[in-house]
Amino acid sequence: MEISHYGEFGLIRHLTENIELKNPSSVYGVGDDCAVINNTPEEGMTVVTTDLLLEGIHFDLTYCPLRHLGYKACVVNFSDVYAMMGTPRQITVSLGISKRFSVEDLDELYAGMKLACDIYGVDLVGGDTSASMTGLTISITAIGVAKHPVYRNGARPNDLVCVSGDLGAAYMGLQLLEREKAVFWKEYDEWRRKSNNGADGSEAPKFQPKFEGREYLLERQLKPEARKDIVKALQEAGVTPTSMMDISDGLSSELLHICKQSHVGCRVYEERLPIDYQTAVQAEEFNLNVTTAAMNGGEDYELLFTVPLEQHERIQQVSGVRLIGHITDEKLGCAMITRDGNSEVMLKAQGWNAFTQD
Amino acid sequence: MEISHYGEFGLIRHLTENIELKNPSSVYGVGDDCAVINNTPEEGMTVVTTDLLLEGIHFDLTYCPLRHLGYKACVVNFSDVYAMMGTPRQITVSLGISKRFSVEDLDELYAGMKLACDIYGVDLVGGDTSASMTGLTISITAIGVAKHPVYRNGARPNDLVCVSGDLGAAYMGLQLLEREKAVFWKEYDEWRRKSNNGADGSEAPKFQPKFEGREYLLERQLKPEARKDIVKALQEAGVTPTSMMDISDGLSSELLHICKQSHVGCRVYEERLPIDYQTAVQAEEFNLNVTTAAMNGGEDYELLFTVPLEQHERIQQVSGVRLIGHITDEKLGCAMITRDGNSEVMLKAQGWNAFTQD
Numbered sequence: 001m002e003i004s005h006y007g008e009f010g011l012i013r014h015l016t017e018n019i020e021l022k023n024p025s026s027v028y029g030v031g032d033d034c035a036v037i038n039n040t041p042e043e044g045m046t047v048v049t050t051d052l053l054l055e056g057i058h059f060d061l062t063y064c065p066l067r068h069l070g071y072k073a074c075v076v077n078f079s080d081v082y083a084m085m086g087t088p089r090q091i092t093v094s095l096g097i098s099k100r101f102s103v104e105d106l107d108e109l110y111a112g113m114k115l116a117c118d119i120y121g122v123d124l125v126g127g128d129t130s131a132s133m134t135g136l137t138i139s140i141t142a143i144g145v146a147k148h149p150v151y152r153n154g155a156r157p158n159d160l161v162c163v164s165g166d167l168g169a170a171y172m173g174l175q176l177l178e179r180e181k182a183v184f185w186k187e188y189d190e191w192r193r194k195s196n197n198g199a200d201g202s203e204a205p206k207f208q209p210k211f212e213g214r215e216y217l218l219e220r221q222l223k224p225e226a227r228k229d230i231v232k233a234l235q236e237a238g239v240t241p242t243s244m245m246d247i248s249d250g251l252s253s254e255l256l257h258i259c260k261q262s263h264v265g266c267r268v269y270e271e272r273l274p275i276d277y278q279t280a281v282q283a284e285e286f287n288l289n290v291t292t293a294a295m296n297g298g299e300d301y302e303l304l305f306t307v308p309l310e311q312h313e314r315i316q317q318v319s320g321v322r323l324i325g326h327i328t329d330e331k332l333g334c335a336m337i338t339r340d341g342n343s344e345v346m347l348k349a350q351g352w353n354a355f356t357q358d
Numbered sequence: 359m360e361i362s363h364y365g366e367f368g369l370i371r372h373l374t375e376n377i378e379l380k381n382p383s384s385v386y387g388v389g390d391d392c393a394v395i396n397n398t399p400e401e402g403m404t405v406v407t408t409d410l411l412l413e414g415i416h417f418d419l420t421y422c423p424l425r426h427l428g429y430k431a432c433v434v435n436f437s438d439v440y441a442m443m444g445t446p447r448q449i450t451v452s453l454g455i456s457k458r459f460s461v462e463d464l465d466e467l468y469a470g471m472k473l474a475c476d477i478y479g480v481d482l483v484g485g486d487t488s489a490s491m492t493g494l495t496i497s498i499t500a501i502g503v504a505k506h507p508v509y510r511n512g513a514r515p516n517d518l519v520c521v522s523g524d525l526g527a528a529y530m531g532l533q534l535l536e537r538e539k540a541v542f543w544k545e546y547d548e549w550r551r552k553s554n555n556g557a558d559g560s561e562a563p564k565f566q567p568k569f570e571g572r573e574y575l576l577e578r579q580l581k582p583e584a585r586k587d588i589v590k591a592l593q594e595a596g597v598t599p600t601s602m603m604d605i606s607d608g609l610s611s612e613l614l615h616i617c618k619q620s621h622v623g624c625r626v627y628e629e630r631l632p633i634d635y636q637t638a639v640q641a642e643e644f645n646l647n648v649t650t651a652a653m654n655g656g657e658d659y660e661l662l663f664t665v666p667l668e669q670h671e672r673i674q675q676v677s678g679v680r681l682i683g684h685i686t687d688e689k690l691g692c693a694m695i696t697r698d699g700n701s702e703v704m705l706k707a708q709g710w711n712a713f714t715q716d
Contacts, residue, residue, distance in 0.1 A: 034405035047392035094410035139497035
């Protein structure tokens, strides 16, 4: 069904009907000039984060299903709220939609967003929907509460550096998707040439991408999760991080952010980096350095944080967290100790930078 | 200077340096995973609104200077907060920027946004900056407080229908800009043809658009204001609107929203519509019906609201507000009484709808 069937207001109604507000703080949702939120003082302060996702820059619809995209678009914002030791409660969703999308496409996108909201206990309370001359544009703002927000600037010398989960898998998933996409286009172009664009009556080849045994990598890239569980576990264990952020641009880049804003240095150990088996195997197959993938890959949406040395025992009781190093005096800079223990590699932000010239 | 000179983080730093937080509730601004806001319970509830502006759909950089665009992008969001009888306090700004923009262009855009924030007492507390494959994308979320939020759904039969300011001027401003743009391209294309694209050594014609005596129309289109003053005046006069929204899609469309959500009807009087002299003159020149411009033009960013009949005297003391009609029982529908008093025209939402097929 074409979007023009509904018109702007009708489309918003169609997409947002059946949305029930779950949180007592969500006083009024979609349908007025503003959404209205009423946090009680006991819940702490309000935290706000926003992300803009643009087709061709942040996602490729060739291999990113719209349902997964909707899910991921929400989760990356929730991740920012958890990275303050906060709890996401509401989101607003703005969409710029080109004419090539059908109502069913948008239903898929919304199904993914609604699923993410259900799983994370978040209400969709507003947004803006508009036509776009070009690709799909998704702008999401997440609003939450944090009793004691944890910033990037509180790391102190001797603090322990910790990360949740494992690193580099989302990056290897992306490489895998890009390879299969290239193989598909190669096969397709060959068929077009040989068949004179199908004029010989032959059918386009049915392409079956080779993803077996790599499911974890794809899931990390296409359907990441935010570490709500880690925030809860830290609170339950009485761990009070001195600084925290989520890993979206790569561990190296995020460590530099924390150290710069906290005016400290750090040492992390290559051998301590948490890397999944599939990530390691895929890196080997692609002849890529797995440490580079873990340090600079990005899109892991794991939590990077520092805790006071005194909480060493407490943090070790939290499952899914790995100690990877410690904070030093600022003048020592930020470095990784290599696996052989003999050399220090100074960290550089090699994360994704869309503004860099090719 | 090219944006790639800075890179993503450097660009954000450049654009957001020198931003000082003015509101005590703005605890932490740009530079972390989230902005942190701490409203006191006395300030009321939190209100949130968001707008997505896409090049080629919502603005045309041919005649919209970037500084004005930045200003307007903020003001349209503030307007939504005032339309809840709220006060905007913070915004987040997300930008998708194509390579044709220079750092100086973005400085202009930000100068407009900062000016709007200064004038309206709002803090820029966060956002997201990204490359775009296509045109300029601006997504702004405004956050504010409202002690007693006024919704669209509270209008009751016999309430008075009021609007602030005057209507239709922004629409006539747009028509004027579009005409002058067309004249410019016509002259330019003629020169290109005659001169063989400048091969005869002649220079492209210097174009001087004809805007004299039409400054108000341009200002209403390019640099609208949000009616902070009206909200303040209503509060001071002890007026308690039963429903309120801002006029962005046109009076007709907004009246239908209020009546539908409040389950009421309305009668508004053509002769009561507030129309500026320049709007009327321009409509005559373009051979357009000035009532149509006022009812369906859009982008006025005036406030439309209803007040109980008992507050008739109070509302008449508020300058800049016009009574244009009254609320009726739902079954009477929504209509405008024509100037001659003899006929009723049922209202239709003829507002802007980018999803309608041409």
